[in-house]
Amino acid sequence: MRFSYLLLVCALAGCGGVDPTGPTSSGTVAITATPSGAIHRGSNEFTLKLTAGSIAPGSKEHTSVEVTPWMPAMGHGAPSDPTIVDNGGGTFSVKDVEFSMPGTWELRVKVTSDVGNGTSTFKYEVP
Numbered sequence: 001m002r003f004s005y006l007l008l009v010c011a012l013a014g015c016g017g018v019d020p021t022g023p024t025s026s027g028t029v030a031i032t033a034t035p036s037g038a039i040h041r042g043s044n045e046f047t048l049k050l051t052a053g054s055i056a057p058g059s060k061e062h063t064s065v066e067v068t069p070w071m072p073a074m075g076h077g078a079p080s081d082p083t084i085v086d087n088g089g090g091t092f093s094v095k096d097v098e099f100s101m102p103g104t105w106e107l108r109v110k111v112t113s114d115v116g117n118g119t120s121t122f123k124y125e126v127p
Contacts, residue, residue, distance in 0.1 A: 026118065027111070033094075034047045039124045041127065045097065046094040047091060047092070048065065048109060052116045062113065064111070065084050067097070067109050071104070079100055080096065101126070103126060106121050107124065108121050
């Protein structure tokens with residue numbers, strides 16, 4: 001079961017400018033992040049999609065999503081916190097994701113839900 005979960009995460013990771021090696025993930029909730037356009041310096045927007053095995057995303061009654069932009073080479077995050085909006089059906093809009101300088105950035109996502117938890121780290125090259 002875990003092997004098929006990892007295949008699902010890796011298959012979904014190829015879209016949206018994600019590092020071609022795929023995101024690092026753990027937990028029972030699969031997370032995909034799709035940028036709304038080309039990644040750039042400044043404010044970016046993403047759509048997050050959560051799935052948990054065969055359970056429909058809309059069945060999640062209590063879901064908490066944390067998104068942290070992080071620049072590992074510099075050891076710091078963004079100057080402000082992103083805005084997260086629950087669109088229903090396991091889909092979230094993430095706005096105001098501030099990549100303040102060029103280089104490799106991570107979008108660290110943590111999900112806590114009544115049907116499972118998960119984390120994923122997506123890497124982006126900011127020009």
